[in-house]
Amino acid sequence: MDGFAGIAHGFAVALEPARLAYCFLGVVVGTVVGVLPGLGPAATIALLLPATYRLDPVSAVIMLAGIYYGSQYGGSTTAILVRIPGESSSMVTCYDGYEMTRRGRAGPALGMAAIASFVAGTAGVVGLMLVAPGLGRMALAFGPAEYASLMLLGLTLVAYLGGDSLLKALLMALTGLLLATVGQDPVAGVERFTFGTQNLLDGFDLVPVFMGLFGVAEVLETMERPPARQRLATPTGLWPTRADFRDSAGPVARGTVLGFVLGVLPGGGATIASIASYVTERRLARNRHRMGQGAIEGVAGPEAANNAAATGSFIPLLTLGIPANVVMAMMLAALTIHGIRPGPLLISEQPDLFWGTITSMYLGNVMLLVLNLPLVGLFVQILRVPYPILTPLILLLCLIGSYSVTGQTADALTMVGFGIAGYLLRKLGFEAAPLVLALILGRPMEEAVRQALALSQGSFAVFLTRPISLALLLATAASLAAPLLGRAWSPSSPSRPPPMI
Amino acid sequence: MSEAARPRGPRWRRADAVAGAAFLALAFGAWLAGRHLPPGSLRQPGPGFFPLGLAALLAVLSIVLLVRGLARPGADLPSMWQDRAGVRRLALIGAALVGYVAVVEIAGYLAASFALFVVMIRGVGGYGWRAAFSAGAIGAAGSYLLFARALKVNLPAGLWLP
Numbered sequence: 001m002d003g004f005a006g007i008a009h010g011f012a013v014a015l016e017p018a019r020l021a022y023c024f025l026g027v028v029v030g031t032v033v034g035v036l037p038g039l040g041p042a043a044t045i046a047l048l049l050p051a052t053y054r055l056d057p058v059s060a061v062i063m064l065a066g067i068y069y070g071s072q073y074g075g076s077t078t079a080i081l082v083r084i085p086g087e088s089s090s091m092v093t094c095y096d097g098y099e100m101t102r103r104g105r106a107g108p109a110l111g112m113a114a115i116a117s118f119v120a121g122t123a124g125v126v127g128l129m130l131v132a133p134g135l136g137r138m139a140l141a142f143g144p145a146e147y148a149s150l151m152l153l154g155l156t157l158v159a160y161l162g163g164d165s166l167l168k169a170l171l172m173a174l175t176g177l178l179l180a181t182v183g184q185d186p187v188a189g190v191e192r193f194t195f196g197t198q199n200l201l202d203g204f205d206l207v208p209v210f211m212g213l214f215g216v217a218e219v220l221e222t223m224e225r226p227p228a229r230q231r232l233a234t235p236t237g238l239w240p241t242r243a244d245f246r247d248s249a250g251p252v253a254r255g256t257v258l259g260f261v262l263g264v265l266p267g268g269g270a271t272i273a274s275i276a277s278y279v280t281e282r283r284l285a286r287n288r289h290r291m292g293q294g295a296i297e298g299v300a301g302p303e304a305a306n307n308a309a310a311t312g313s314f315i316p317l318l319t320l321g322i323p324a325n326v327v328m329a330m331m332l333a334a335l336t337i338h339g340i341r342p343g344p345l346l347i348s349e350q351p352d353l354f355w356g357t358i359t360s361m362y363l364g365n366v367m368l369l370v371l372n373l374p375l376v377g378l379f380v381q382i383l384r385v386p387y388p389i390l391t392p393l394i395l396l397l398c399l400i401g402s403y404s405v406t407g408q409t410a411d412a413l414t415m416v417g418f419g420i421a422g423y424l425l426r427k428l429g430f431e432a433a434p435l436v437l438a439l440i441l442g443r444p445m446e447e448a449v450r451q452a453l454a455l456s457q458g459s460f461a462v463f464l465t466r467p468i469s470l471a472l473l474l475a476t477a478a479s480l481a482a483p484l485l486g487r488a489w490s491p492s493s494p495s496r497p498p499p500m501i
Numbered sequence: 502m503s504e505a506a507r508p509r510g511p512r513w514r515r516a517d518a519v520a521g522a523a524f525l526a527l528a529f530g531a532w533l534a535g536r537h538l539p540p541g542s543l544r545q546p547g548p549g550f551f552p553l554g555l556a557a558l559l560a561v562l563s564i565v566l567l568v569r570g571l572a573r574p575g576a577d578l579p580s581m582w583q584d585r586a587g588v589r590r591l592a593l594i595g596a597a598l599v600g601y602v603a604v605v606e607i608a609g610y611l612a613a614s615f616a617l618f619v620v621m622i623r624g625v626g627g628y629g630w631r632a633a634f635s636a637g638a639i640g641a642a643g644s645y646l647l648f649a650r651a652l653k654v655n656l657p658a659g660l661w662l663p
Binding site for chain 1: 517524531544551558590597598601618625636640656
């Protein structure tokens with residue numbers, strides 16, 4: 001079944017009332033899950049997996065998919081309102097998003113986040129439809145060497161996220177990588193830095209680290225000021241202005257492309273995509289000198305990227321049966337439970353599933369836009385609550401979020417520790433993002449490098465002789481050289497990133 | 502972040518120097534805790550390769566920062582820490598957080614959360630007792646309903662609840 005016939009068939013499948021209902025349920029749950037820090041789409045899907053036993057496979061996948069891309073919409077809400085990313089892919093949205101809130105522009109920020117997400121999600125679905133089979137084959141060529149090179153590319157982006165001190169960004173990144181080694185060695189299983197406790201066996205969980213470094217540290221920094229200076233600016237206007245739309249067009253377009261491509265690559269995912277978009281906009285956006293101080297490009301680009309990536313990450317799963325990230329692995333489990341083994345023949349053997357899922361994703365994006373835009377007004381009202389009363393709520397959210405990961409107070413304690421450390425580091429001029437990014441990428445990268453070397457019997461040439469790996473390494477080199485070239489090209493263009501708070 | 506550039510106080514108070522020393526201590530600690538791990542070789546990295554290598558790199562860069570902090574005039578340790586009220590607020594928040602984690606499994610979610618609200622709103626925010634108590638009750642109960650009932654999150658029940 002080819003493109004257009006497939007789409008027509010897909011709509012017939014997805015527009016059945018029951019299927020629409022499951023799609024709606026999925027996107028609503030996804031939005032809530034995305035807004036709430038501490039509960040992520042992967043965990044939610046895992047929790048709901050048993051509930052889908054009784055559904056037919058198409059409905060199950062439609063609902064679970066809705067949870068995933070829905071969560072990308074919701075994750076930006078807390079990032080913008082209180083500087084706590086609901087998902088790791090909303091981390092960079094915190095920068096300009098929260099700055100916009102502090103300047104009374106939370107409404108436009110939330111609105112643009114929803115619109116950018118919608119455009120990217122829809123474009124991603126179109127991309128899925130057109131490109132799926134071909135691009136999917138590339139995922140087959142991904143071995144440990146490609147993985148390692150991709151992680152390295154991701155890590156070099158760290159250099160741009162550290163405010164105006166490269167040295168401090170590197171220090172944070174190295175610390176993040178070091179923290180990533182805590183736990184069991186990914187290849188040999190040897191315990192590292194566990195000090196004999198069970199708690200650290202799996203390493204540091206991301207949620208307490210996030211909550212601490214972003215949520216608690218932000219609260220501490222704000223509360224340090226005298227009460228008069230704790231207030232956020234009164235919100236003015238709920239809708240993005242015409243200038244906002246004009247400024248955001250480029251970032252959304254670039255973010256969509258970046259996100260889609262990175263989402264397809266195994267291990268890429270929404271987080272790297274959003275960071276790559278932010279870094280790109282730092283260079284290319286119309287208001288790049290204002291990035292970090294409330295430029296709407298800092299919200300539009302990354303939000304487009306993470307939604308496009310979420311959509312793109314379905315490709316390896318639906319065309320080859322390879323999960324591109326943890327959420328896709330959950331989807332694979334869901335499909336397997338229903339007796340379906342995704343692979344190259346899925347499109348022909350299960351046209352209902354393939355085309356039905358794709359069209360439901362389009363419908364889901366429409367639902368999410370309709371859902372989210374009115375909520376902007378509601379969320380902005382929350383900001384009217386005086387900060388000292390909002391604070392215990394935020395802290396409570398962080399505490400619950402951390403505690404709920406394993407039910408151990410150790411995780412909550414970790415969060416408090418990172419919160420205090422994060423605050424101190426901020427006062428000393430360090431940014432949290434490089435540490436968190438390195439923490440996320442550290443373990444997969446080490447595993448990939450060691451596996452690649454094991455397979456090549458210790459030869460480093462493998463990273464250069466395999467074409468995809470080589471391409472990624474060249475991209476890494478280019479991104480490192482770019483600031484130098486930029487300076488040579490035009491002395492007036494900002495080659496140093498603006499200082500970030 | 503960009504505080505006054507004029508250095509004040511003894512050299513060791515420079516912000517960068519303190520930061521550099523802290524990271525150096527972290528690197529040293531990592532080496533201490535991980536030096537028993539087999540490093541393997543460059544061609545066949547073992548469990549200790551990355552941790553020890555990273556600790557070494559961290560040490561080098563932190564020394565750079567330390568030296569830079571001592572040598573050049575730069576930002577002094579943030580002057581905020583001379584504002585008593587601000588320090589008191591932060592200390593109270595920090596203590597409240599640690600206290601919360603310490604007692605939540607003994608006193609239960611509701612009691613601990615209520616206490617957190619009261620401490621924050623009365624102690625840190627400076628509002629009256631009535632505001633603190635009512636906000637605490639609403640906040641603790643409301644969040645309990647949302648998380649424990651609607652979302653089925655496992656919240657600690659405390660030792661004295663069934």
